[in-house]
Amino acid sequence: MAFAAWAVLIMLFLFFPIVIIMLYAFNPSNVQSWPLSGLSTRWFSSTWHNTEVRQALWLSVRAGLLATAIAMILGTMAAFAVDRFRFFGREAVSLVLVLPIALPGIITGMALNSFISFNSLTFSLLTIVIGHATFCIVTVYNNVLARLRRTQSSLMEASMDLGADGWQTFRFVTLPMIATALVAGGLLAFALSFDEIVVTTFTAGAQNTLPIWVFAHIRNGQQLPQVNVVVLFVILVSLIPVALAQRLTRDTGMLRSGARTPAAGAAPAIGAGSAP
Amino acid sequence: MSAALFRRPWLRAGLLLSGPTAWFVLIYLGALFLLFLSALWSVDSFSGKIVHSWTFANFETLFKVSAYRTIALRTVGIAAAVTVTDILLAVPFAFFAARIASRRLQAALFVAVLIPLWSSYLVRVFAWRLILAKDGILNWFVGNVGLGSLNIGYSNWAMWIVFSYIWLPFMILPVWAAIERVPDSFIEASADLGARGWRSFRLVLLPLILPGILAGSIFTFSLTLGDFITPTLVGGAGSTFIGNVVYQEVGISNNVPFAAAFATVPLVIMGIYLLIARRLGAFEAL
Numbered sequence: 001m002a003f004a005a006w007a008v009l010i011m012l013f014l015f016f017p018i019v020i021i022m023l024y025a026f027n028p029s030n031v032q033s034w035p036l037s038g039l040s041t042r043w044f045s046s047t048w049h050n051t052e053v054r055q056a057l058w059l060s061v062r063a064g065l066l067a068t069a070i071a072m073i074l075g076t077m078a079a080f081a082v083d084r085f086r087f088f089g090r091e092a093v094s095l096v097l098v099l100p101i102a103l104p105g106i107i108t109g110m111a112l113n114s115f116i117s118f119n120s121l122t123f124s125l126l127t128i129v130i131g132h133a134t135f136c137i138v139t140v141y142n143n144v145l146a147r148l149r150r151t152q153s154s155l156m157e158a159s160m161d162l163g164a165d166g167w168q169t170f171r172f173v174t175l176p177m178i179a180t181a182l183v184a185g186g187l188l189a190f191a192l193s194f195d196e197i198v199v200t201t202f203t204a205g206a207q208n209t210l211p212i213w214v215f216a217h218i219r220n221g222q223q224l225p226q227v228n229v230v231v232l233f234v235i236l237v238s239l240i241p242v243a244l245a246q247r248l249t250r251d252t253g254m255l256r257s258g259a260r261t262p263a264a265g266a267a268p269a270i271g272a273g274s275a276p
Numbered sequence: 277m278s279a280a281l282f283r284r285p286w287l288r289a290g291l292l293l294s295g296p297t298a299w300f301v302l303i304y305l306g307a308l309f310l311l312f313l314s315a316l317w318s319v320d321s322f323s324g325k326i327v328h329s330w331t332f333a334n335f336e337t338l339f340k341v342s343a344y345r346t347i348a349l350r351t352v353g354i355a356a357a358v359t360v361t362d363i364l365l366a367v368p369f370a371f372f373a374a375r376i377a378s379r380r381l382q383a384a385l386f387v388a389v390l391i392p393l394w395s396s397y398l399v400r401v402f403a404w405r406l407i408l409a410k411d412g413i414l415n416w417f418v419g420n421v422g423l424g425s426l427n428i429g430y431s432n433w434a435m436w437i438v439f440s441y442i443w444l445p446f447m448i449l450p451v452w453a454a455i456e457r458v459p460d461s462f463i464e465a466s467a468d469l470g471a472r473g474w475r476s477f478r479l480v481l482l483p484l485i486l487p488g489i490l491a492g493s494i495f496t497f498s499l500t501l502g503d504f505i506t507p508t509l510v511g512g513a514g515s516t517f518i519g520n521v522v523y524q525e526v527g528i529s530n531n532v533p534f535a536a537a538f539a540t541v542p543l544v545i546m547g548i549y550l551l552i553a554r555r556l557g558a559f560e561a562l
Contacts (some may be wrong), residue, residue, distance in 0.1 A: 002368075003368055003371060003372035003376055004372060004376065004510065006368045006369055006372060007368075007369050007372040007373065007377070007385070010365060010369045010448075011385075011388060013365075013394070013441065013444075014388065014389070014392045014441075014444065014445070015388070015391075015393075016407075017400055017403035017407060017441065018391075018392060018395060018400065018403065019405055020406065020407060020413060021400075021402060021403035021405055021406065022401060024406060031411075032406055032409070032411075033409075033411035033412070034406075034411065034412050034416045035413075035416060062497060072298055073295065074295050075296070076298045077292045077293070077296055078292070078293070078295075078296040079296045080292050081289050081292035081296075083292045084288075084289070084292075085285060085286075085288070085289035085292075087286075087293070087547060093296075093352065094482075096300055096305070097296070097300070099304070099308075100304060102498070103497070103498075103502070103546070104498055104501050104502015104503075104539075104542045104543070105499075105502045105503065105519075105541055105547065106503075106504060106518075106519045106522045106523065106542075107308075107311070107502060107539050107542070107543055108304075108504045110437055110522060110526060110532075110535060110536060111304065111307035111308045111310070111311045111313055111537055112303070112304075112307055113312065113532070114307055114310045114314055114532060114536070115303055115306065115307035116303075116306075116530070130303060133299075134299070134300075134303060134304050137296065137299075165339055174472040182561070188456075192393065195396035195397065195398060197397070197398050197400070198502070198503070198504070198505060198519075201302075201523065201527070202526065210399050211396070212400070213507075214398060214399075215398060215505065215508075218402055218405065218509060219508060219509070227402075231399045231402060234396045234399055235395050235396060235399055238394060238395055238396050239394065239395060242390070242394040246387075246390075247394075258556045
């Protein structure tokens, strides 16, 4: 009984702030104090028409899509190499790929920042994408690798025996097998990219991604009603890919190890076989 | 061409690895190396340009200026407090989830732990900023109960609460998995031999789930060490973290060498922590 009560308390603790922050989006007042003076959607349209918010959203979406695309390609390549071949340093691949999110965020951010300044790059969409792709690769890698471990390479050999060339085998046998894991990894990568802030502050220069815009305005206390609406939107957007990814990877239960944590390195092991 | 590839597995492996390896070596590992190299450089105070000659001046400043020592100790201290708090919160919950809850409830709890984990970090910190503020929901509640007012917004207390909240799911998941792996028969045997409740937990369960707890503590500790968003949003005047200094030195003062030197502090601490955790088997429990 005592344990059940504790579990209820933990659940309340976990969800209370999320519910509260979602309510604040409907705060009719300019002043952010509790209790709210009512519920209204009056800030939604002004937020929608805020050009700064739109630009920040557009930048976040472009950065997220590009970083996800790069992560999907590189993550899949690494997963195939690790699953199908034995080579020197194979054990280290997972560790290296997870470093960007396992090390404290400021270190990854600063490292990328010195890369950018050392090569005299100017801050642009490209520099944001470089940073995001670097820490997103591991989510795709983990998802695809977990799927590959559950499939047999004999299927590929059979396809080759039946006369398919390498490309046909990939297109008609391998790809369909890993497709859902690949998409799930991509969705998680996008979710990760969409609300990343620590690394992004070091790679964006003066550009505003959506989280950076939110952070700056919370700090300065400007346009808080709009910030609240954006925040509601960010919660919803980051949960959709996660919900989809979970449906796509029921078999491997990847999500629990997901990404965004050092856990991602050893991901498939986190509670493997314990999926309720 | 595909036949040539098929006959030479090393070629295929090489092609597959070339992309990710090039990306990581050129961009990331190279950058990390550069970063720690730059900790040994300095900035010309007149021109603001980086001087590429070797010096330990940055590290000397770190050790000599007491403000930096205070900041480093505060960061490590709060990271440790957060880790202990999360262990205390997570273990009973994980025990309930892994051993008492029905299968259906387990599935629901699992999703319920994942939702906060994946909802935006920044948003959750902001939520606490509103909750703990002077005119926030906490003081409204405390006032209505008749206890006057609590002013813990913008303080180290606020940081402790918020960090514990933010990283709690990272502790719950590995501990949950570790408890689940302990066979029922172990606990039953311990009970049969006369150890009840607390004794069974301390002498049987705890040693077995220790790797899981350590795995969780790697996240709670490392993530707190490297943060600057939470101190900025919910911390007060005396809440500066290593991350804040690094952020300011890079973004405002443009003193990358000094920032790099300070960033080595959490890195070295994490390195030592990981070595110890590995000794105690935490890596198998990740």
